[in-house]
Amino acid sequence: MSILKPTLIVTVLLALLLSACEVPGVGGGSKPAPSAMATPADPNASADARAVLAYLAALTTGKQPGVIVGQNTGHGDQIVNGPAPFGYAPLVGALTNETGELPGMIGLDYEHDRIYRPDQLSAANQVLIDYWQKGGLVTINWSPHSPWLNDEADLINHPGMWTDTRTTSSVGSNIKGIDLRLLVDKQSEMSIVWRHKLDRIADALLELQKAGVVVLWRPMQEMNGNWFWWGIASAPNDPKAYIAIWRDMFDYFTQVKGLHNLLWVYSPSATWFDPAQQTVKPADSTYPGNAYVDIVAGTAYNDSLDIGDYAAYLKFGKVLGMAEFGPAIGGEASRKGTFDNSLRVTRLQKDYPAIAYFVAWHDWDNGDGTQEHQSIVANRNAQAMLQDPSALTLSRLAWKTFR
Numbered sequence: 001m002s003i004l005k006p007t008l009i010v011t012v013l014l015a016l017l018l019s020a021c022e023v024p025g026v027g028g029g030s031k032p033a034p035s036a037m038a039t040p041a042d043p044n045a046s047a048d049a050r051a052v053l054a055y056l057a058a059l060t061t062g063k064q065p066g067v068i069v070g071q072n073t074g075h076g077d078q079i080v081n082g083p084a085p086f087g088y089a090p091l092v093g094a095l096t097n098e099t100g101e102l103p104g105m106i107g108l109d110y111e112h113d114r115i116y117r118p119d120q121l122s123a124a125n126q127v128l129i130d131y132w133q134k135g136g137l138v139t140i141n142w143s144p145h146s147p148w149l150n151d152e153a154d155l156i157n158h159p160g161m162w163t164d165t166r167t168t169s170s171v172g173s174n175i176k177g178i179d180l181r182l183l184v185d186k187q188s189e190m191s192i193v194w195r196h197k198l199d200r201i202a203d204a205l206l207e208l209q210k211a212g213v214v215v216l217w218r219p220m221q222e223m224n225g226n227w228f229w230w231g232i233a234s235a236p237n238d239p240k241a242y243i244a245i246w247r248d249m250f251d252y253f254t255q256v257k258g259l260h261n262l263l264w265v266y267s268p269s270a271t272w273f274d275p276a277q278q279t280v281k282p283a284d285s286t287y288p289g290n291a292y293v294d295i296v297a298g299t300a301y302n303d304s305l306d307i308g309d310y311a312a313y314l315k316f317g318k319v320l321g322m323a324e325f326g327p328a329i330g331g332e333a334s335r336k337g338t339f340d341n342s343l344r345v346t347r348l349q350k351d352y353p354a355i356a357y358f359v360a361w362h363d364w365d366n367g368d369g370t371q372e373h374q375s376i377v378a379n380r381n382a383q384a385m386l387q388d389p390s391a392l393t394l395s396r397l398a399w400k401t402f403r
Contacts, residue, residue, distance in 0.1 A: 056295065219249065
């Protein structure tokens with residue numbers, strides 16, 4: 001969803017806010033103070049997790065130059081098997097063939113399009129492990145299907161579909177009967193279903209931990225919007241419900257499952273003027289707390305790559321990224337693949353210098369004979385962007401110096 005350009009009034013108010021808070025906003029300025037942003041939320045985080053976070057913190061604070069280039073590859077084992085336009089080969093391999101460069105970071109979603117079986121997630125993991133061993137970074141998103149729609153009892157015959165993540169589908173509302181509080185209520189049957197789901201995901205992450213892979217873990221994103229079942233549509237006036245789920249997941253993964261290779265990424269949707277706040281709430285409205293978050297990485301889709309929430313992101317005092325960053329969805333540039341990739345780096349370096357990394361999303365078929373072109377390789381000037389010294393490709397990453 002694209003961000004609306006700010007009106008003059010909003011711009012003035014933003015300027016006053018930035019002045020009062022003594023933090024930089026759009027148009028450059030200084031970067032946030034280092035403070036404790038290089039200290040992981042997980043006190044038992046692995047040495048490499050600490051090194052990666054320290055490197056990202058150095059990028060956010062300006063101690064290291066540049067911004068890491070990232071590319072999402074799809075969902076589950078699509079990274080291996082496609083079909084195109086999903087997958088490593090069409091989105092990363094083709095980019096390397098064209099430019100001679102590899103992105104500094106690759107990612108995928110462990111769910112969304114369907115619920116992937118353990119063997120399918122393991123197949124996807126092999127690509128991520130290989131990329132890590134080459135020196136690249138890894139980010140994993142998790143868009144879980146509603147446990148009210150699928151209890152995962154038969155993933156071979158009933159893997160679900162992408163609309164099972166949404167509040168509405170072709171058959172109507174998916175939100176009826178959902179009570180997020182039940183997922184962390186040990187007396188509820190829904191908590192058993194949820195734990196089963198968490199176990200499947202934790203096992204996949206554990207495989208990566210055993211291979212030494214650090215994961216920028218981005219679960220249940222855009223929670224401040226009303227389009228996902230875990231978002232504000234299910235609990236419009238109760239942010240505590242989502243926060244409880246996040247904290248419970250954090251504790252379960254770190255304390256029970258022993259996952260210490262994760263850097264926890266809080267990823268709110270871009271916000272816009274919504275007086276009633278029925279569609280999207282402020283970026284901090286469902287924030288789990290500093291003790292449960294390592295990175296704040298929002299989303300922005302608009303042709304000028306405006307980040308309207310940049311000032312709000314700075315106030316978290318965390319490492320910053322852009323977890324989804326590209327042209328307006330449904331716009332002419334994305335439909336025709338004419339977006340200028342070089343803007344991704346130049347705009348961040350000039351106007352949003354605290355952003356340590358960005359991830360370009362994958363392409364997809366709109367189902368009407370057109371495609372959405374969000375990937376780097378599907379748009380213009382990929383080589384020009386990757387040759388920019390500020391673009392941290394795999395060959396330019398320096399996180400290992402922070403070990």
